[in-house]
Amino acid sequence: MELLSNQPRYDTVPDKYIFPPEKRPVNNVVNPSINLPVIDLRGGCIDSDIGRDEIIRDIMKAGKEFGFFQVINHGIQAKTLNDMLQVCENFFKMPAEEKKRYYSDDMSRAFFLNSSTQYDQSETRYWRDYMRISCYPIEEFIDQWPENPENFRAVLSEYTVRVREIASKLLKLIAEGFGLDRDYFCGDLSNGTKMKVNYYPPCPDPSLTMGLLPHCDRQLITVLAQGTAACGLQAKYKEGWIDVKPIPNAFVINFGHQLEIITNGVLKSVEHRAITNSGAARTSVAVFIMPDMESFISPAKEMVNEENPPLYKSFVFKDFLRIYTDLSAKRVDVMEAFKING
Template sequence: MELLSNQPRYDTVPEKYIFPPEKRPVNNVVNRSINLPVIDLRGGCIDSDIGRDEIIRDIMKAGKEFGFFQVINHGIPAKTLNDMLQVCENFFKMPAGEKERHYSDDMSKAFFLNSSTQYDQSETRYWRDYMRISCYPIEEFINQWPEKPENFRAVLSEYTVRVREIALKLLKLIAEGLELDKDYFCGDLSNGTKMEVNYYPPCPDPSLTMGLLPHCDRQLITVLAQGTAPCGLQAKYKEGWIDVKPIPNAFVVNFGHQLEIVTNGILKSVEHRAITNSTVARTSIATMTVPTMDCLIAPAKKLVTENNPPKYKEFIFRDFIEAYDVALANREGVLEFFKLY
């Protein structure tokens, strides 16, 4: 079992983590002057009509330009968020023997631990460990989650409920912004919730490594907690990248491939990646709203017009997952399977 978190500290970067010069982050343009939009959800009371239209406009504007935004005053207590970040950090700090039982390459498991990424066939490894968790329905999966750290299951259950609630509320606002029925994304399109918890230990030389490859998310929408560690997430913007700077107690929201397809390209799923830092470990928690495997995905009929014909064909979500794996998460490679023109 090769986990970066089993080593207390690295003095040098092992050869297998060093990327070729052309793939290193220092060779890409990063625009430090542009920040993601920050949207105030007014305490999470987004079921109210007060300020609702303004929030919808802000979400649609950010979604069309960036495919990303941050949300503050979302209604999730800081304690709930901090407890989740802490219990995940504690998991990666456990002795190797405690973690070993959860290590697996089987992506069908409700919980598994792994390192690097399964979406790159090169020999170079990414500087991260991660756990992938099926979270919802909770009662279906809770007994398959780790029992250690001691409060892991309780904290994860509480966090899942809270973040899923925010994701579904955001999807209703997006539906309204598209002039669809507000419950358009309910049901099979958003029936599941999965998490990917990433742990990036301090790296002796971040200029040589990558935390995670550029990719778009497979699912509908992602709500990400990235704590207060130095900036590690970067989003594609025009011809370069922008830093997604951490804001205390905020969440980063980004659109997945399914939202781009259902909206017939009105909203975009944008590539993002993770870089490393030399000072402190960084933990991020991506909570993804997922269709059922047999869900039929297609552009919403109301968004298809003579001037905007369907860009994507109908498919079953299960088939999309297979195509995503074949294309090794490459954005254009994935979409090529489903584009009509």
């Protein structure tokens, strides 16, 4: 079992984590002064009409320009968020023997632990351990989650419910913004929920390695808690990258490939990556809201007309996942595979 978290500190970067020069992170952040938009959800009470139109406009503007934004005053208590980050950190700190039984690369398991990434098949490894968790419906998967740390299941259950509530509200606002039925994304299009918990230990030389490859999420929408220990997430912006600076108790929201296809390319699934740092371990929790495997995906008919013909083919979601994996999560290749006349 090869996990970075089994060793508390590294003095040098092992050779297998050193990327060739052309793939190393470079100082190509477009402008340190450019920040993602921050949207105030007003305590999560966005079912009323008060301020609703303004929030919708802010989401649409941020989505079209960046494909990313952060939300504050979202209605989830700071304790719920902090408990989730803490219990995940505690999991990675457990003894190697305790974690060993969860180590796997079997994607069909409801919970497994691994390192690096399953998408990039090069010999160089990414500076990351991760848990992959199927988490909704909770009653279907809870017995397959670890019992330790002792409060892991209780914290994960509560967190899953609360994050799904945020995602549901955001999807309703997005639907309204496009003139779709408010419940357009409810049901089959958002029934699935998976979670990926990433652990990036301090790296002796962050210039040599990467935490995670540039990629776009394959799902509908992602709700990410990145903690405040260090800045590590970067989003593609124009010809470079911008730092997604941590904000206490905020969530980072980004759109997946499915939302780009359903909106016929109006909202973009934007590439993002993780870099490392030498000062502190960093933990992030990404919750992916996704369609059922047998869901039929296509551009919404309301998004298509003579001036805006459909840009993407129709498909079954499970077929998209297969192609996404076969193409190593590379944005250009994945979207080209589903473009009409692509």
